[in-house]
Amino acid sequence: MSEPVLRVENLRKSFGGLVAVDGASFEIEEGSIVGLIGPNGAGKSTTFNLITGFYEADGGTVEFRGEDIVDNSPEERAQRGMVRTFQITRELTGMKVAQNMRLGGQDHDGEKVVHALAGTAADREREIGSKAKTVLKQLELWELRDEYAGNLSGGQRKLLELGRALMANPDVLLLDEPMAGVNPSLTDEIIEMIDELCEQGITFLIVEHDVDMIMDISDKVIGMHQGQVLVSGPPSWVQKDEDLLEAYFGGEV
Numbered sequence: 001m002s003e004p005v006l007r008v009e010n011l012r013k014s015f016g017g018l019v020a021v022d023g024a025s026f027e028i029e030e031g032s033i034v035g036l037i038g039p040n041g042a043g044k045s046t047t048f049n050l051i052t053g054f055y056e057a058d059g060g061t062v063e064f065r066g067e068d069i070v071d072n073s074p075e076e077r078a079q080r081g082m083v084r085t086f087q088i089t090r091e092l093t094g095m096k097v098a099q100n101m102r103l104g105g106q107d108h109d110g111e112k113v114v115h116a117l118a119g120t121a122a123d124r125e126r127e128i129g130s131k132a133k134t135v136l137k138q139l140e141l142w143e144l145r146d147e148y149a150g151n152l153s154g155g156q157r158k159l160l161e162l163g164r165a166l167m168a169n170p171d172v173l174l175l176d177e178p179m180a181g182v183n184p185s186l187t188d189e190i191i192e193m194i195d196e197l198c199e200q201g202i203t204f205l206i207v208e209h210d211v212d213m214i215m216d217i218s219d220k221v222i223g224m225h226q227g228q229v230l231v232s233g234p235p236s237w238v239q240k241d242e243d244l245l246e247a248y249f250g251g252e253v
């Protein structure tokens with residue numbers, strides 16, 4: 001069997017006395033779509049932030065292509081091809097769609113993009129512009145390129161977030177609730193896009209509250225509760241896992 005692209009082992013993180021991630025371990029195979037689910041407060045976002053290096057782990061390892069990167073900064077991880085989506089924050093809503101995309105090609109993963117391209121700064125600018133055009137067309141945002149990001153609908157913003165992340169040439173793309181606030185027609189578009197990108201070799205880790213959708217699109221689903229991985233495997237049996245069902249629906253009312 002091939003090596004997993006990402007392996008998390010015994011990951012731990014507390015905030016004060018609160019244990020948010022409590023010895024989580026799982027693997028992500030290259031070229032797969034993996035969903036990370038669990039009830040509110042299960043530790044999904046914290047795990048996400050530990051993988052991308054936005055939080056420092058209290059313990060455990062994060063291996064990327066067989067190498068422990070737990071001491072690497074988010075920028076170093078991004079340069080290796082691990083990229084996450086960022087919300088289009090207030091600062092970015094004042095910029096046009098096309099500018100947002102160019103920034104995506106330059107910011108956290110800028111080094112990788114720049115190194116990948118030969119030639120002068122002007123050549124690189126042209127290259128970034130041409131990649132932005134391709135991605136915007138893929139995401140059907142090309143017509144909106146001169147629109148301010150702040151004028152986009154919630155769903156269109158989600159597509160722009162995805163587009164910005166794609167500008168950084170990711171190998172592994174971590175999506176934080178890509179469907180939140182997205183209307184059903186755009187949801188389908190995003191799912192199609194994820195499928196296509198996966199076929200092109202991008203590995204996905206997706207944190208998402210829409211469990212049905214995650215079960216539909218994922219090759220593997222990881223279910224978390226109280227900072228621990230309860231279950232990890234194919235959607236067909238994760239959705240029948242008694243412990244996970246109990247975590248979602250059981251316990252005290």
Ligand SMILES: Nc1ncnc2c1ncn2[C@@H]1O[C@H](COP(=O)(O)OP(=O)(O)OP(=O)(O)O)[C@@H](O)[C@H]1O
Binds near residue numbers: 038039042043
């Ligand atoms: N920066 C922080 N400071 C203090 N406590 C935090 C912080 N981030 C998360 N927590 C706590 O850690 C626990 C896990 O939170 P986390 O956001 O990882 O869960 P989640 O599964 O993503 O939840 P949700 O589905 O509601 O987004 C929660 O009890 C939360 O209150």
